[in-house]
Amino acid sequence: MIHLSVVSPKGGVGKTMIALQLAASFARDGHRTCLVDHDPQGSSLVFGKLAERAGIELPFVPTCARVSGFDVYIHDHPPGLAEAYPSRIAIVPTLLDAPSFLIHRRGLRHLEERGLIVVPVASRFRSDRKQQRDLVAEHFIDQPIIKDRDLYPTLYGRGLTVVDGRGVPHLGKAKNEIEVLRMAVDAAIAPTGNGS
DSSP: OOEEEBBSSSSSSSSHHHHHHHHHHHHHHHHOOOEOOOOTTOOHHHHHHHHHTTTTTOOSSEEEOOOOOOOOOEOOOOOOSSSOOOOSSEEEEESSSSSHHHHHHHHHHHHHHTOEEEEEEEEEEEETTTTHHHHHHHTTTSSSEOOOTTHHHHHHHHHHOTTTOOSSTTTHHHHHHHHHHHHHHHHHHHHHOOOO
């Protein structure tokens, strides 16, 4: 059984988007996958309702309840940092402006001090911004980078992820970004065997 926590000290950095993409990726690979929404905002649950209304059967189960019987649990946490998580692995997205990144760095230290394996993710990267290019060059050379693409919110509104999306520009590029993210997560799981 694998548990993964998607966390950040800051809101609005793409935690739910990343949690959804990871859930779809693990489900695509045949894992019974549960996306546990810990955020009172309930964005993962809203996504499930959007998919249901669109007649889409999700390959993973979004819930806020304690459930069992799954191979993979992706935990979508609210903004802020806790003393303990249901996982030994934390996927930590950040925006690439100076204030967000400084808060992100403090958050990484907090998580590492608690013994978590962290997977930092540059979220909503814009290559037309020098500050963002510089931060990526210095801190995210071998880390996942998710570009700022309209397709992520577009697919969310349709109840789809990039794994099962269709009919939107740059889908192939987004799929590659999520594959790089998945490889980084798989590498973090390997030493623990299960992320717990």
